Amino acid sequence: MAGNITFSMIKPYAxxxxxxxxxxxxxxxxxxxxxxxxxxxxxxxxxxxxxxVHRERPFYDELVEFITSGPVVxxxxxxxxxxxxxxxxxxxxxxxxxEEGTIRKKFARSLQANAIHGSDSDENAIIESxxxxxxxxxx
Numbered sequence: 001m002a003g004n005i006t007f008s009m010i011k012p013y014a015x016x017x018x019x020x021x022x023x024x025x026x027x028x029x030x031x032x033x034x035x036x037x038x039x040x041x042x043x044x045x046x047x048x049x050x051x052x053v054h055r056e057r058p059f060y061d062e063l064v065e066f067i068t069s070g071p072v073v074x075x076x077x078x079x080x081x082x083x084x085x086x087x088x089x090x091x092x093x094x095x096x097x098x099e100e101g102t103i104r105k106k107f108a109r110s111l112q113a114n115a116i117h118g119s120d121s122d123e124n125a126i127i128e129s130x131x132x133x134x135x136x137x138x139x
Contacts, residue, residue, distance in 0.1 A: 003080075003081065003082065003083075003122050004078055004079065004080060004081075004082055005035065005076055005077065005078050005082050005125050005126070005129060006076075006077050006079075006082040006083045006086045006118060006119045006125045007074070007075070007076055007077075007117075007118075007119045007124075007125050007128035007129045007132065008027070008074070008075050008076075008077055008086065008090075008116060008117060008118050008119070009072050009073065009074045009075070009116065009117040009132075010023055010072060010073040010075075010115070010116050011066070011067065011072055011113065011114065011115055011116060011117065012066065012067065012069045012070030012071065012072060012113075013069075013070070013109050013113040013115070014107050014108075014113075014115040014116060015039070015070060015071050015072060015073060016070050017107070017109075019107045019115065020073055022106075022107070023103055023107060023115070023116060026089065026103055026106075027075075027077060027089070030079075030085070030086075030089050031079055031085075032077040032078065032079045032082070032085075032086065033077065033078045033079065034075055034076070034077060034078075035075075035076040035077065035078045035138050035139060036074075036075060036076040036129070036132075036133040036137050036138045036139065037073065037074070037075045038073070038074050038075075038132065038133070038137070039071050039072070039073050039074075040071060040072060040074060040132075041068070041070065041071045041072070042067055042068050042072060043068065044064060044068050047063075047064045047067045047068050048064055049131070050067075050128070050131055051063055051064060051067070053124075059112075062112065063112075066112055066113065074132040074133070076129045076132075076133060076138060082125065083118075083119055083120070083121060083122055083125055086118045086119075087118055087120070088102075089102060089103060089118075090102055090103045090104055090115075090116050090118045091103060091104040091105050092104065093111060093114055094111045094114070095108035095109075095110070095111070095114060095115075096111075103115060103116050104116065
C-alpha cells in the first residue's frame with residue numbers, strides 16, 4: 001500500500017477558523033479518498049511522540065504547544081502517488097511562499113499556523129497513519 005496513502009492533519013487554528021469543511025472539499029476535489037477521519041485534541045505527550053522526529057530542532061517546543069492548543073482533524077488519504085500529490089495540494093510550509101490555490105496559501109495564518117500537515121514520505125505516511133488510527137478505523 002506504500003505510495004497510495006498519506007496522512008494529513010488539519011491543525012488547530014484551521015479547525016478553529018472553521019476551515020475544516022472547505023479543506024476537506026479541496027481534498028475530495030483533488031481526487032483523494034478519505035480512508036480514516038477523526039477529530040481529537042492531542043495531549044502534550046501524544047504531540048511529543050508524533051513530532052519526535054523534530055525533537056532536536058529549535059521549534060520543537062513551540063510546535064508541541066501549537067498542536068495541543070485545540071482540536072485537530074487527522075485523516076488517512078488514498079490516491080495513486082498520494083504523498084507527492086498531497087504535498088502539491090497543500091503547498092509550501094510558509095504560506096507566503098505557497099503557490100496560489102494551495103491549502104496553505106488559502107487557509108494558513110502563518111508559517112507556524114500553516115493550517116495542515118501532510119506526510120513528507122511514504123514511510124512517514126505509514127508511521128503517522130499508524131499513530132492516529134488502528135486498522136479497524138480504516139475503510
